[in-house]
Amino acid sequence: KTKKELMSILKEVRYVATTADNWSAHHRAFLGCTVHWIDAETLRRKHGTLSCKELKSKQTKELLANEIYKINSEFGITRKIVATTTDNGANYCAAFAHLATTKMIRLLSRHNTRILM
Template sequence: LTQPKVDNLIVKFVVDGLHSLSTVEEPGFIQLVTGLRPGTSVMSRRSLGRRIDEEWGKFLDDAREKLSGQSYVATTADIWSTHHRSFMGVTVHWIDADTLSRRSLALACRRFPGSHTYVRIAEMLEDIRQSFDISREKVVATVTDNACNFAKAFREFGFCSEITDQDDVAADLSFEIMVEPDNLDDAEINLPRHLRCACHTLSLVATSDAKAALSTPSFERANTSVMSKCS
């Protein structure tokens, strides 16, 4: 292995495994690399950070080039929380014109600090779209779950003819609708058509709606009768 190849493998190891940049400074890791290939060296933490930034820049350029050649794309968006931190993830999907195969890219996994207001959701979606030079007309639809604030973001800033309030559907979700000031400048935010994830909707039907239906005496009797026959 040449030194450039070793450097590339180290970058891939750290990025793919979500390891800390300080991994390259650990004595055991240095011994592993130099022991497997005597004569090679392990880059410093600072050099690793620069290499990752360079690779990210190459990814952005490659992604923009791929997306610029597509006539239409669709996107998905989701917000989740872990260890008291919230994140927004966005992916893009299209059909390859030559092979008719489905293609996709992960566009973002960004920290989402603060409240999940519909305005901040719309602003982040718009910023991600612009960062990849994707025109508004190119995005035919964005798929999300049934969270109230996602629906409101698209109702206020995009195509909303098919969107209705479904507070009962999203009753189990933790997103809270926040009151926003009336003087917001939304001229630059124009979200695409909104589609609710079918799998998430079916999951809610099978959990939240079914649980709520058990409070209906007729449904509860039918459910008890069926379940008793299965036991």
């Protein structure tokens, strides 16, 4: 799918989950982000690539937080995200804490949330 096609699809999706990962290769750093959702008509899992970009500066919590926020905003999914999966590295824990305080993103959905056990 093209970026435009994915953006069009995501406009109609109510909830999404995302992933984020960064890595280095040949002295270059990269950030990859994907999106996942359930098709409301077919109940099939769907996914798309949001971004795979080179990071030109040190991978700080601020850089990761800002890049992830920009990517999610660009695709219009910031308020649709119910979960993000990462490798649980300290940089991601710090980045999401930074996002919560600087971008005023709520960690829990503003909708009624029920926890099932």
